[in-house]
Amino acid sequence: MSVKPLAFIPExxxxxxxxxxxxxxxDSIRPVWVNGVGGVTFRMGEGTGRERYVKYAAAGTPESDFAxxxxxxxxAGRFSPVPEVxxxxxxxxxxxxxxxxMAGASAVDPVWVARPEQAARAIGxxxxxLHDALPVEGCRFSWSVVDRLEGFEARIASGGSPADWGNGYSRFTVEQARKMLCTPPPIDKLVVCHGDACAPNTLLDRDGNFAGHVDLGAIxxxxxxADLAVAAWSTEWNYGLGYERLVYEAYGIQPDAERIAYYRMLWDLT
Structure with a gap:
């Protein structure tokens, strides 16, 4: 069973x-999103024509480096619709x-949670x-397996243990998990990944079409x-079972069980 993330719309x-x-x-200011690592997003100036969003993280929290x-x-804004800094x-x-x-609403806005088929297709x-627009050549940012394995080692070094792992991964020992993570499947296609392609980070227009992406700190x-496996998985957390296939269909790809399993494990354990 998947564990629902701790991000939520605050009341x-x-x-x-x-x-x-x-x-x-x-200007008016109100919280609109709390993520799983302590960061909060606020909406300012609603209805003024100068509306903006501000992400804030207390010093020392995992998301405290917004540079x-x-x-x-x-x-990314040179190639694809993302917010202007x-x-x-x-x-x-x-x-x-x-x-x-930006114009548009998150794919987890109540309007789209009530229309999950359309939202899942827009996510795909x-x-x-995004993958077609962002050029791999000339991108100086990496989200490779090697880079991300550092997160696994840091988690273990800080006292993390299999007992803390969700989604069934606690059945593995540290050494078993390390061996699995260090043997990724062959690369299918290199792209510039979003890095956190979960449903909340896709914006939809009024007609339910893709409008843009937010939260690009791991691009x-x-x-x-690495993106596809988690984007489809996130539909389960946000809409329930049965919508993953729509993400793959809208992307234009057949599910790859081996790569999906690997990149979900990498996501959860790093």
Missing amino acids: HGVLVPERLLALAQG REAARMEW LEQGADEQGSWLATRA AGLRA GVADRW
Whole structure:
């Protein structure tokens, strides 16, 4: 059974940092997303014509370096619809990344959760559009297996153990998991991957078509299945069972069981 991620749309109880109150300059500000590692996204200036989104992470949290994401977003924006970076900064309390709002709503907006078939197809079509648009040649960012294995080793070094692993991976020992992760399937096709192609990071227009991508902090060159396996998996977390095939169909590819299994394990354990 899949474990639902800890990201969610907040309803109340999210404190607005003082730094963001200053950045709002009197505009409205409200939290719209809390991710699984402590970061919060706020919406500012709704209905003013200067609407923007600001991601904030307290100092010391895993997502506290937004300079990485800003650089990737500025590069990707030359080729594919992603938010325009307005400001990026940090102080002793935390860090933030402000971007101009794009037209469209997240694929996990209640409108699209109620229409999961259409949303799943848009996720697949959008991922294909991203992979086709971003040029591998000239991309200085990597999301390779070798890069990501460092995350597994860091997790073990910090005291992580199989008992903490979900999705059935706890049946493996550390050495078994390491051996499996260090023997990836042959690369199918290198593309510039999104790096977090889960449903919330795809935007849809009013008609349910792909409109853009957000959250590009891990963008980099890798096998396309590194994105595909997780994008399809995320439909289970957000919509329920039965929609994965629509992601693959809209992308224009047949499911590859070996690569799907490998890249889901890599995702979960790194």
